Amino acid sequence: MNRYFEINRTEDGLRTGKLVVNGLELRTPLLVHSENVIRYLRPEQVRATNTKALYYDPIVLAEKLDKRDLADLPDLHRVLGWQGVFFTTSGAAEIGKLAKPRGYKTNGINFRLPNQGQLISLSPKKAIQLQEQLGADITEQLYRDVNYYAPVDDLAAAVELTGRWYLTNQNELFPITGGGLKKLHRQSFDSVTGQQPFGYFITQTEQIDSLAEIERNLSAIIKLLPFESLRVTKTRANFEQLTTVIRSGIDVVYSDVAVHEAVMGNALVDNGKRLNFTRESFSNDWEAIDPECQCPVCTSHYSRAYLHYLARINSPQYISLILEHNLFWLNQFVANLSSKIK
Incomplete structure (x- = not known):
């Protein structure tokens, strides 16, 4: 697999770079949207919003498809005809909800999918193979997920087991865990021996309850990580958290902000301001969502009054149109952040 990453410029923590995957060049910081966008838009509509990458959780996908065997999961590049990049998680966060404490072993995790009853044994190597089966271009090594605010002993046990699972001859994203404790961060980082991973996935960010x-x-x-390595994390579906992690120097962010806001009926404009077209004040507003926006929705002259009408009749097209706009707007917002670095 052809993968390459380099840093171009840095300023006040924020940095820009180039990620090349199988001949496709992506600019970082890169916003990677969740697969939930496919619930509302066709793949070609997603691509038209300048979305270059999506992320999938194989365990969540197995639950959605009601699979009894993880081996039955499809190659998503073929199924969706996706011409961009797929990132995948190891499934660790979802497995943490399904596995019992005694399910964590030195050689992997034993757990059961909801309502299926079948015991699944997932080793670190099988976790990578599962992601590759989905057609993943960037994969993540398996880790033991615990809450950011868990007791120190639980955090330490997670770091120790995750280190044991490190695959020295694999070139994936290695998970850095340990809550907010510097000692555990160092122990987690020091687990990497031999070949340096392609990048690092900073876990637990979406569990933290304050921007500070x-x-x-x-x-x-970040002070522990090699400067040249790719930095990846996942945020809550929260615009303010998204901007905070990018400004902190993260290269790739997994985010569900676009879908979350669309489902809530919100269109993103003007540095994160939200417009909700259910309000009666939009019933005679003939402007586009954002007159300055070049997204497929705004340039197709769908008016705010029309969106108000769709919202009031509870049309599924309302979410789809708002989502198209949100995807384009967020991608452009991140691109504009990068352009400010001189």
Whole structure:
């Protein structure tokens, strides 16, 4: 697999770079949207919003498809005809909800999918193979997921087991964990021996409950990481958290902001301001969502009054149109952040 990453410029923590995957060049910081966008839009509509990458969780996908065997999961590039990049998680966060404490072993995890009853044994190697089966271009090594605010002993046990699972001859994203504790961050990082991973996935960010703590934690972890390595994390479906992690120096962010806001009926405009067209004040507003926006929705002259009408009749097209706009707007917002670095 052909993968390459380099840093171009840095300024006040924020940095820009180039990620090349199988001949496709992506600019970082890169916003990777969740596969939930496919619930509302066709793949070609997603691509038209300048979305270059999506991320999938194989365990969540197995639950959605009601699969009894993880081996039955499809190659998503073929199924969707996706011409961009697929990132995948190891499934660790979802497995953490399904596995019992005694299910964690030195050689992997034993767990059961909901309502299926079949015991699944997932080793670190099988976790990578599962992601590759989905057609993943960037994969993540398996780790033991615990809450950011878990007791120190639980955090330490997760770091120790995750280190045991490190595959020295694999070139994937290695998970850095340990809550907010610098000692555990160092232990987690020191688990990497031999071949350096392609990049690092900073876990637990979406569990942190304040922007100040996110900044503090990311700053401490980033100081440990090789400058030239790809930095990846996942945020809550929260615009403010998204901008915080990018400004902290993260290269790739997994985010469900676009879908979350669309389902809530919100269109993103003007540095994260939200417009909800269910309000009666839009019933005679003939402007586009954002007159300055070049997204497929705004340039097709769908008016705010029309969106208000769709919202009031509870049309599924309302979410689809808002989502198209949100995807394009967020991608453009991130691109504009990058352009400010001189």
